[in-house]
Amino acid sequence: MKPAPFEYAAPESVEEVLELLGEHGEEAKVLAGGQSLGPLLNMRLATPGVLVDINRVEGLSYLRSGDDVLAVGALARQRSIERSISIPRRWPLLHQAAPYIGHVAIRNRGTICGSLAHADPAAELPAVAVALGARLRIRGARGEREVEAGDFFVNYMTTDLAPDELLLEARFPPLPPRTGTSWKEVARRHGDFALVGVAAVVTLARDGRCERVRLVYTGVAPTPFEAGDAEEMLSGESPTQELFGEAAERAARDCEPGSDVHASAAYRRHLVRVLTKRALGEAVRRAREEG
Amino acid sequence: MMERRRTIRLTVNGTRYEREVEVRKTLADFLRYDLGLKGTHVGCEHGVCGACTVMLGDASVRSCILYAVQADGQEVLTVEGLSSPEGPLHPLQQAFHEHHGLQCGFCTPGFLMSALELLAEKQNPGEEEIREALSGNLCRCTGYEGIVEAVRAADRTWDRG
Numbered sequence: 001m002k003p004a005p006f007e008y009a010a011p012e013s014v015e016e017v018l019e020l021l022g023e024h025g026e027e028a029k030v031l032a033g034g035q036s037l038g039p040l041l042n043m044r045l046a047t048p049g050v051l052v053d054i055n056r057v058e059g060l061s062y063l064r065s066g067d068d069v070l071a072v073g074a075l076a077r078q079r080s081i082e083r084s085i086s087i088p089r090r091w092p093l094l095h096q097a098a099p100y101i102g103h104v105a106i107r108n109r110g111t112i113c114g115s116l117a118h119a120d121p122a123a124e125l126p127a128v129a130v131a132l133g134a135r136l137r138i139r140g141a142r143g144e145r146e147v148e149a150g151d152f153f154v155n156y157m158t159t160d161l162a163p164d165e166l167l168l169e170a171r172f173p174p175l176p177p178r179t180g181t182s183w184k185e186v187a188r189r190h191g192d193f194a195l196v197g198v199a200a201v202v203t204l205a206r207d208g209r210c211e212r213v214r215l216v217y218t219g220v221a222p223t224p225f226e227a228g229d230a231e232e233m234l235s236g237e238s239p240t241q242e243l244f245g246e247a248a249e250r251a252a253r254d255c256e257p258g259s260d261v262h263a264s265a266a267y268r269r270h271l272v273r274v275l276t277k278r279a280l281g282e283a284v285r286r287a288r289e290e291g
Numbered sequence: 292m293m294e295r296r297r298t299i300r301l302t303v304n305g306t307r308y309e310r311e312v313e314v315r316k317t318l319a320d321f322l323r324y325d326l327g328l329k330g331t332h333v334g335c336e337h338g339v340c341g342a343c344t345v346m347l348g349d350a351s352v353r354s355c356i357l358y359a360v361q362a363d364g365q366e367v368l369t370v371e372g373l374s375s376p377e378g379p380l381h382p383l384q385q386a387f388h389e390h391h392g393l394q395c396g397f398c399t400p401g402f403l404m405s406a407l408e409l410l411a412e413k414q415n416p417g418e419e420e421i422r423e424a425l426s427g428n429l430c431r432c433t434g435y436e437g438i439v440e441a442v443r444a445a446d447r448t449w450d451r452g
Contacts, residue, residue: 001336007293008314008360020293038356039337042317050293051314055361079350103427105405106338108350109357190426 003041010053014139014166017054021164022141024050030166031055032075032114035106036123054166065090070172078107078115078125091172092286093132093181093199097124100183103191116152117167119159119223122193124183126153127224131181131199131216134172140165153223176212179203180286182279185218186271188262195219195263196271200279202239204287210234215247215276220255220268227251230276239284241277248276299363303328304372312359318352319343321359322369330370330400334429341428344401345369351408370400373407382449383407383441392441394432402428406442415446 011017021028029048031037032055040046054060060075065086081087081098088095101107101115101124115125116136129136129149136147141164149170152160161167175181185197197218205211213234215227230251237243257268298311303326310325319336322328322345331354334342338356345354346368373381380388383403393399402425409416409424416424421442422435430438 002317002320003315005295005313005315007295008297008358009293010360034356034358034361035338035353038353041315042337042356053361099423102338103341104408104424105341105344105351105353105427109352 001042004044004047006041006048007050008053009050010056012056012058014057014060014168017052017057017166018139018141018164020050020052021166024052025163028052028163030114030117032117033077033110034114035102035110036114036118036120060168063087068174070094072112072170072172074111074113074166074168076112078102078110078112079104081112082107090174091132092175093128093183093201094172096181097128097183097197097199100124100185100187100191100194100197106191113167113170116149116170117159117161119153119157120193121156121222121224122197122219124185124194124197124218127197127199127216127218128183129170129172130224130226131201131214132172132175133214134170136167137169137171138165139168144168146171149224150226156222175201176203178206178211178287178290180283180288180290182282182286184275184279184282186275193219196257196268196275198272198275198279200276200283202234202280202283202287204239204284208288209236209238210284211236213280215251215279217251217255217272220257220272225255227254227276229254234280239280241281244277244280247280248273251276297360297363299360301362301364302366304367304369310359314358314360316359317355318345318347318357318359318362318367319354321362322354322367325359328369328371332397332400334397339429340398341401341405342398344404344428346404346408349408349411351404368404368407370403373403383410383445386441386445386448387438390441390444391433391437393438398428398430402430402438406445410442410446410449411451414451416442418443 027049031053060073062073064071134149185194201214203212217225230247252269252272332342334340343355
């Protein structure tokens with residue numbers, strides 16, 4: 001099995017990358033970790049004319065947490081989340097979700113920004129980015145712009161990126177105090193794409209009520225699905241099992257899962273119910289420990 | 292510069308090679324067809340089964356979804372690099388042999404490379420850690436008990452100092 005023929009370029013600067021993308025437009029595809037693109041190429045589900053390999057560009061592999069924001073360069077590997085000292089403490093949701101991304105050898109190559117740009121609705125990192133309110137720095141020939149993760153994912157494997165733009169950096173803001181997070185998912189086998197996954201981010205007020213809740217799901221819509229009404233139900237309320245159940249019910253009703261060979265829509269809704277309750281429970285417990 | 296063919300220089304199991312390759316050639320195919328190193332096995336060819344796992348620098352990678360051109364200038368270690376044909380087996384290989392860590396052997400090269408990465412980084416890993424490290428490798432005949440046992444044994448016998 002081999003990919004259809006393509007032209008290959010390995011530029012060494014961001015400027016050269018942008019030049020190539022500008023020149024070849026829709027025909028070009030950026031190769032970062034290649035852990036999603038590789039299979040698509042091998043199976044010829046994708047047949048780009050030009051592969052722009054960014055792995056030779058210096059200075060894009062960083063994870064920087066010097067200021068309050070975690071800045072993730074375009075080539076930072078997913079494995080680096082697991083090796084970071086500051087991420088488990090300050091951006092725990094990333095650390096909680098990372099072990100579910102493929103396997104070690106996949107995370108050794110796969111990049112964080114690549115997963116966002118690929119925008120598979122079953123992938124963990126897009127949902128995590130939306131739940132954490134990440135901002136994405138995008139550079140093109142016309143200059144640089146920043147987009148919120150919530151606005152970045154447009155449709156199934158489709159983002160706001162223009163063909164001549166590069167996702168340069170993802171920026172994760174700090175969590176507010178008294179905030180707990182949780183990642184829960186169900187996959188047929190560990191490391192497979194999840195049938196359903198959920199990110200919960202809960203900030204408690206000083207009196208113990210929920211101040212702000214975010215619930216973002218994979219696998220139940222063409223893009224990461226934020227259960228806005230369920231979040232709203234929890235806001236300002238005391239976190240109780242009963243309320244978690246009602247919010248879970250609401251999220252299960254509002255999401256739009258499809259049926260496929262792996263699971264029916266009804267089963268995916270069932271998973272939304274179960275996982276929402278578990279994730280909320282864990283996030284609240286962790287928020288109290290932060291307290 | 293854009294190309295369909297490219298000359299690459301890389302080190303595989305300590306030997307330096309220079310070859311011209313088609314840019315779409317996977318690292319797995321390059322190792323097998325161009326260098327004749329057929330110990331790296333090709334199973335699913337889309338990054339799921341783990342049979343093609345090799346070390347690229349210090350990290351395990353799937354050689355079926357990496358292109359040979361991406362290994363240009365780097366160091367690759369395959370199962371052939373674990374021990375020489377004349378010499379004794381690598382402690383990991385010896386442990387797989389002793390603890391029934393293989394049956395048909397198709398998946399074994401991948402398991403060995405994943406286990407190598409784990410043990411190179413970690414002394415005395417727990418059973419959960421071993422299973423997690425091997426979770427990206429599929430075995431369809433032995434079952435995993437013997438494999439986990441072999442990795443545990445190799446952890447004791449492999450002098451990594």
